[in-house]
Amino acid sequence: MGRYSYRLFTSYTVFYILGLVLSMQIPFVGFQPIRTSEHMAASGVFALVMAAGAFNYIQTRITKAEFKFIFIFATLVTSGIVLLAVVGLTWAGVIAPWSGRFYSLWDTTYAKIHIPIIASVSEHQPTTWFSFFFDLHILVCVFPAGLWYCIQEYNDERLFVVLYALSAVYFAGVMVRLMLTLTPAVCILGGIAFSKIFENYLKEETPPVINNSTKLIEDKQSVKDKTPSKSSQTAAGKSKKKPPTVVSTNGDCSNGEGVGSNIRSIVTISMLLVLMMFVVHCTWVTSNAYSSPSIVLASFSSDGSxxxxxxxxxxxxxxxxxxxxxxxxxxxxxxxxxxAGMANRTTLVDNNTWNNSHIALVGKAMSSTEPKAYEIMTSLDVDYVLVIFGGVIGYSGDDINKFLWMVRIAEGEHPKEIRESDYFTDRGEFRIDSGGSQTMLNCLMYKLSYYRFGDLKLDFRTPAGFDRTRNAVIGNQNFDLTYLEEAYTTEHWLVRIYRVKKPDEFNRPRIPVSERKIRNPGASAVSKKSARKKKGTIYGKPVVVKGKKPKSTSTYTSASGML
Structure with missing residues (x-):
């Protein structure tokens, strides 16, 4: 494009080096900026800028023919070395390959098919129009105007903003969490658009000034009009006097009249009202949507309390x-x-979703029946199970609504044991009432969520066991837990905690007498000791006579010697 300059070289190299060093100071990031494939593009641009600076310096020292040879030779050799180095380091495991999140940016269906854990995260969902307006408000309509102004009068800075805005719009539409990358460009372009509007409607218009040359032309024209010719006399009624040319003091020549003061006032006041609404909206969104804690939930009743x-x-x-x-x-x-933060207890999986296999194992336990889930929980040494249930208060973010993602993630790692189709009806419906599939009605997640819920009657209008979130009566009501016991349920049944029984304490099934096995079936219940062994004897017992010293016998002596 021919836009290389020393300013560009200095700004990008300084930005890249400082950003790389400072980002590596974060413990969680570490050496990822130089060991992941996603960051190789930035490193490649840094190498290109350095190469352009080197070629620009060499070009001033040698002839054109020599520079052409050096340019072609150095480009081919350097490109081959860099390509082989990147491929070799990636094959050796030094540089990590592209992650599933990177592929999801270009193919929106990739994560749902290959890595469901990525698609299950709410921040990875495509951005809706409601989210755009909710986060950007009036800037959604204004920033395209600022983008057009930058394209009309572009330079290096405005070209950077244009490219940044176009790429950020695409990525923000793919993932809702990438709205953070779009907001800086939108704010800049929105500011440019409002600046142009106020520049056109707030400037003071001076009265027009008639130029001296215009006055001279008018004088000559008036003289000619006083002495008309024959031809001019015939066309006297048809000819019209031309208006004098008007020159404004700011140097701008306009053929029409300027914008009236009333229109300028209306436009200015309208823009100020829009900006005031924008400030109010941003304040409300920040205080209610982005500042409220997710631990404590707030709701409003019908009376406004x-x-x-x-x-x-x-x-x-x-x-x-x-x-x-x-x-x-x-x-x-x-x-x-x-x-981990509020209860200070160890969890099997957390929000760091890099370990897909471990999360899939937890999803398998939740999707399996109670006996199979107990085997998994015993192998993982689980003490308590926590589930979120919103059927009492109508909370839509509970684990039953998330359950299909647990099944999909578990199916990705254990396709022979977990199948998503088993949790749907024959008509392809996901139901929790009597019409639901038997696999769904007997899985661990269903039982932990609806345990004792069939006996709960919420109000006089709905029957017992009515789920307010799914608007249905649960299909499996009368069941008991064998391997787990309820430890704690909160006031609104939102959080339910169960204790996992140890193998030596859960309720074992009764074994019939005919099927019982005894270790020593031929053993007698009578002791093998004889009466003599039970009583015991003393060899060489001396005869004791009162008042006389007992006499030792040979037998007693020999027995004493033996002792």
Whole structure:
């Protein structure tokens, strides 16, 4: 493009080196900026800028023919060396290959098919139009105007903003979490658009000034008009006097009249009102959507009163006070950080979703029947199981609504044992009522969520066991737990905690007498000791006479010697 300059070389090299060094100071990041394939593009641009700077310097020292030979030879050799180095380091494991999140940016269906754990994260879902307006408000409509102004009068800085904005719009549409990368460009372009609007409608218009040359032309024209010719007399009624040319003091020549003061006032006030609404909206979104904690839930009743649901904190406090310090909690990964931070207990999986196989094992336990799940929990040394249930209060973010993602993730690692189709009806419906599949009605997640729920009647209008979130009566109501027992349920049944029984204490099934096995079937219940052995004897017992010294016998002596 021919836009290389020393400013570009200095700015990018300084930015890349400082950004690389500072990012590596974060313990969680470490050496990832130089050991992951996603960051190789930035390193490649840095190498190109350095190469362009070197060629620009060499070009001033040698002839054109020599520079052409050196340029072609150095480009081919350097490209081959870099390509072989990257491929070799990737094959050796030094540089990590592209992750599933990277592929999901270019193919939106990749994660759902190959890595369901990525698609299950709410931040990885495509951005809706509601989210765009909710986060950007009026800037959604304004920033394209700022983009057009930058394209019309572009330079190096504006070209960077244009490219950044176009790429950020695409990535923000793929994943909702990438809205963070779009907001800087939108704010810049929105500011440019508002600046142009106020520049056109807030400037003071001076009265027009008639140029001296215009006056001279008018004088000559008036003289000619006073002495008309014959031809001019015939066309006297048809000819019109031309208006004088008007020159404004700011140097801008306009053939039409300027914008009236009333229109300028209306436009200015309208833009100010829009900006005030934008400030109010941003303040409300920040205070309600992005600043409210996810631990304590707030809702409003029909009369407008505010109700606080403190079930999460209540459950985590119970765990910290009533469980051992080394207790292991099995729950879905969404609550891992909360349990570790507020209850100070170890969890099997947490929000760091890099270990897909371990999360799939927890999903398999939740998707299996109680006996099979107990085998998995015993192998993982699980002490308690925590589930989130919103059927009582109508909370839509509970584990039953997330259950299909558990099944999909488990199926990816254990396709022979877990199949998603088994949890749907013959008509392809996911139901929890009597019409649901038997696999769904007997899995561990279903039983832990709806245990004792069939006996609960919420109000007089709905029958017992009515799920307010799914708007249905549960299909499996009368069941008992064999390998787990209910340890704690919060006030609104939002969090339910179960203790996993140890192998020596859970309710074992009764074995018939005919099927019982005895270790020594021929053993007698009578002791083998004889009457003599039971009584015992003393060899060489001396005869004791009162008042006389007992006489020792040979037998007694020999017995004493033996002792």
């Amino acid at each position: 505010r109700q606080i649901l403190d079930d999460f904190r209540e459950a985590y406090y119970w765990l910290s006070q009533n469980t051992d310090n080394d207790a292991r909690i099995m729950s879905w990964w969404d609550y891992g950080y909360q349990i």
